[in-house]
Amino acid sequence: MMTDSAPSTVRTIGVVGGGQLARMMIPAAIELGLDIAVLAGSDTESAAQVAHRVEIGSHEDADAVAAFAASVDAVTFDHEHVPQDILRALEADGIAVRPGADALIHAQDKLVMRERLTELGHPCPQWWRITSRADLERALEEAGGRIVVKTARGGYDGHGVAVISSADEVADWLERGDDLLAEQLVPFTRELSAQVARRPGGQVAAYPVVESEQKDGVCFRVAAPAPGLSAERDAEIRGLAERIAEDLGVVGMLAVELFELADGTVLVNELAMRPHNTGHWSMDGCVTSQFEQHLRAVADLPLGSTEPLRPAAVMVNLLGGTREDLVEGGRIAVEQDPSATIHLYGKGVRPGRKVGHVNLTGEDMDEVTARGIRAAATIVDADD
Amino acid sequence: MMTDSAPSTVRTIGVVGGGQLARMMIPAAIELGLDIAVLAGSDTESAAQVAHRVEIGSHEDADAVAAFAASVDAVTFDHEHVPQDILRALEADGIAVRPGADALIHAQDKLVMRERLTELGHPCPQWWRITSRADLERALEEAGGRIVVKTARGGYDGHGVAVISSADEVADWLERGDDLLAEQLVPFTRELSAQVARRPGGQVAAYPVVESEQKDGVCFRVAAPAPGLSAERDAEIRGLAERIAEDLGVVGMLAVELFELADGTVLVNELAMRPHNTGHWSMDGCVTSQFEQHLRAVADLPLGSTEPLRPAAVMVNLLGGTREDLVEGGRIAVEQDPSATIHLYGKGVRPGRKVGHVNLTGEDMDEVTARGIRAAATIVDADD
Structure with missing residues (x-):
């Protein structure tokens, strides 16, 4: 090592x-x-x-x-x-x-992930491996009539995910012959996400745990740090992310998407081993962005500080709307709010497609959130 | 317009x-x-x-x-x-x-700059246009025996600048036939620098005034904001930079390098119309870096916020030392101080050559300065 x-x-x-x-x-x-x-x-x-x-x-x-x-x-x-x-x-x-x-x-494979995390004792939703219609019916029964079904591979941003109350609804997935993952519908209070970087030699550096809001299965808004999360709970969740990175031998950034339950505990939803949408706030909100951190880990360079620069940071995704020219949208948004920091991806606009994001930092989360949402709406929609 | x-x-x-x-x-x-x-x-x-x-x-x-x-x-x-x-x-x-x-x-031309700023009433050191040895001797006499002589064009980082007490010392410059600029030796207490961006339509955005320390004519360290500078004086100097940008019709970043006198007033030293070494701190210390701001101005996009992210930011230049491999130097420096943010220029190391810079932000200027200087020394010199 x-x-x-x-x-x-x-x-x-x-x-x-x-x-x-x-x-x-x-x-x-x-x-x-x-x-x-x-x-x-x-x-x-x-x-x-x-x-x-x-x-x-x-x-x-x-x-x-x-x-x-x-x-x-x-x-x-x-x-x-x-x-x-x-x-x-x-x-x-x-x-x-x-x-x-x-x-x-x-x-890559949600079934492998669930099996391994369960084996390691990390908190997961109740889940079932589905190889047949009978498995699916059993899972539906055990879960009380509704479950989430996911293809083990290839899903992203809501694709390959279905909430069902009857096996018929994913009959076509079953016919393909690949095992599916079924999970309980977690009664979560909100979604959290924990980013951690790990070097080949084992050094880890975790970012503050953030809150993420999804719309139609796509990340819409991230607040860093997660509002109202106690320091103890933040440390506990960072520790969980660090242990997963260590247990799985990750090198680079790991994002652990989590469900927060009413009692404050969390369950692991999904893993990503790369810079992740829920870490984009770090580009303007942190001493070291997740992109620099990922390259540091991959190059086996010491990890940089994950300290936030300001008390509140928010990221709002730019999801394709009615405006084609996003530079022009950004022009209007920054005229209204010179503190909005825009990141464009050079992608053609299609409805709902992630084409960029906007970051805002400040003292008050509610204020920067409102400003971030307004700036994002101005950029993507031409009707104002 | x-x-x-x-x-x-x-x-x-x-x-x-x-x-x-x-x-x-x-x-x-x-x-x-x-x-x-x-x-x-x-x-x-x-x-x-x-x-x-x-x-x-x-x-x-x-x-x-x-x-x-x-x-x-x-x-x-x-x-x-x-x-x-x-x-x-x-x-x-x-x-x-x-x-x-x-x-x-x-x-481009220091004589044109001095003539124009004087005409506009902006504060300059006492200066003389030198077309002959007689001019030089008169300037030496009026200034009390010592003056700074500068070639009007082509100088940078201490090149084309000489402090003389005899006309013989720049005899070769005179022989070239180009007019020279002579200036009083300003009894400054420190050097300040003001950055401002200006768009084609006239919008301006000034950064907090910074303190810069030169070593052998080369920028070594910048502190943002300038320690001990009153809010009134900061506003006054920002205003001066904005007026110069307006008066000269600058588009893009303008850096106004200044001498601060014992009574707190300032004299303009030099101008640069581009992102400037004394503004590099903004890359990690400001909502909008001077590089983004320059592009915003050039593209005629609204200027971003120039608000600092933290109370203290320092930039220390990496000047070529004994270490050839700066990535390795940065590895050691970040191991010692994970908050040091390194920017390398991909340039071969030569003694004293600017090959990069390191930024640090925090609550206390003395502390971040000490850390910045230590990190820079670690990166450029291999003897630790």
């Missing part, structure tokens, strides 16, 4: 995937003096528009990924969709894959 | 010059969703290493600059060295040059 005092030999990081997360790693790499290369599906993808070095290729093409990986010192990811056999082939070739295949499987 | 409510049509900004200032504009452009192109002298220059779009060409080659300018919506600069005839040719072709030739001349 490497110690924190060993020099890092990673100077070029390769990011597989050309989405906005890869895009937002680029400014951090520039500041850190690290070279960064992006493997994108096309030259119009979010990160491909701005990276100095872009290779075009599919993350599902083993040869393309291997050639890309051979040209960098460490490989990391914009998303979780690189197949396990490709990851394992890279590792067999001695490539530094961060996070590695053994860790990443827990962000 | 454009009003603040007119849409901006600038979506691609061309930066002439490939140094670290152009480099640090790139992250800001990515976040703003603006495209940025760099005209660099070679592909190894600081910004050329990281920009998505780089053109190779000299800023003194009229055809290269014109071709570059024709491919973007507005042109701005990494430095002040583009010749006036090239700037004027661009403007004659209808290119948006920001700042324009009429403004930029005041950052």
Whole structure:
């Protein structure tokens, strides 16, 4: 195991995937003096528009990924969709894959994640592995008539997730033959999220726990720190995220999405092993952004401070609305509120699509939240 | 004159010059969703290493600059060295040059700057235009035997500046035939710097006035806000910077370097019309960094808030020392102090060369200053 005092030999990081997360790693790499290369599906993808070095290729093409990986010192990811056999082939070739295949499987396969977290004793909703219609009917009965069903792989932002009260509602998923995950409908009071970075040698750094609000399965607003969360509970949840990172051998950022229950305890909802939407507030609200932190971990550099800069930070997603020209939307929003910090992803506008986010920091959470929501609405909708 | 409510049509900004200032504009452009192109002298220059779009060409080659300018919506600069005839040719072709030739001349020619500021009534040191040895001897006599002599053009970071007590000491400069600028040796208590951004339509936004410390003519440390500066004096100096920006028709960032006298009044030392070393603290210490602000002004977008995030911010330059590998230096520094935020420029290390800077923010200026100086020393020198 490497110690924190060993020099890092990673100077070029390769990011597989050309989405906005890869895009937002680029400014951090520039500041850190690290070279960064992006493997994108096309030259119009979010990160491909701005990276100095872009290779075009599919993350599902083993040869393309291997050639890309051979040209960098460490490989990391914009998303979780690189197949396990490709990851394992890279590792067999001695490539530094961060996070590695053994860790990443827990962000790729929700059944593997549930099994492992349960085995480790981390708090999960009641869940069932569904291999047949009979399993589904049993789960429905045990759960009281309604459950959440998720495809184990490939879901995101509400895709591959269904709340059902009859097995018929996911008959088509069952027919595909892959096992499904069923979970109780958790009576949560709100959703929380915990971000933690972990280096290869084991150093971890957790961010303050945040509150996230979803709309139609998509993250809409994040408040950092989570309003009303006691220092004890914050420390407890950070500790949980750190233990999960350690238990799963994560390298890079880990986001643990959580349900908060009425008694203040939490259950783990999902895991992501990369910078995560619920951590975007850190770009303007923290000493070290999650993007810099991810690259620090991947390059095996010491982790930066996760201290917030101000008492309240809010992030509001820009979800595609009626306005096509987001720079123009931002012009109007900043004219109204010069403290709104806008981050655009260079993506074409489609209804509900994540096309950017706006951050605001200040002294009072209610105030910055109201301002953040107003700024976001101004940017995405042209009818004001 | 454009009003603040007119849409901006600038979506691609061309930066002439490939140094670290152009480099640090790139992250800001990515976040703003603006495209940025760099005209660099070679592909190894600081910004050329990281920009998505780089053109190779000299800023003194009229055809290269014109071709570059024709491919973007507005042109701005990494430095002040583009010749006036090239700037004027661009403007004659209808290119948006920001700042324009009429403004930029005041950052290119110290004699023009002194004449204009004096004419406008802005506070300057006593100064003399030197066209002959006799002028120099008269200035020496009037100033009491010692003066500062500066070449009107081409000087930077202590180059082209000499403190003399005899005309013989700059005999070679005189022989070149260009007029020189002579100035009294100002008995300043410290150096201050005021940054202000100005849009084409006239909107201005000034940053808190900062204190800067020079070593051997090179900026070493900046404290923001300037310790002990009263709110009245800060407002007065911001106002001075705003008036100079307005009077000279600056578009983009203007840095006004100042001498503070024992009675608290100030004299203008030099002007720079671009993001400036004394404004680098804003990258981690302010709602809007000077790089984002510069691009906002150049793109004619509303200016962002210049509010500091914390009571104290310090920037310490990384000046080339005994360590070649600055990423390794940064590794050690952040292990010691995880709050030190490092910015590297991708430049080869030479003694005293500016190769990066480190920012720190906090509650107490003395504490963050001590930590910033220690972090910078750790990064550049290998003997610890």
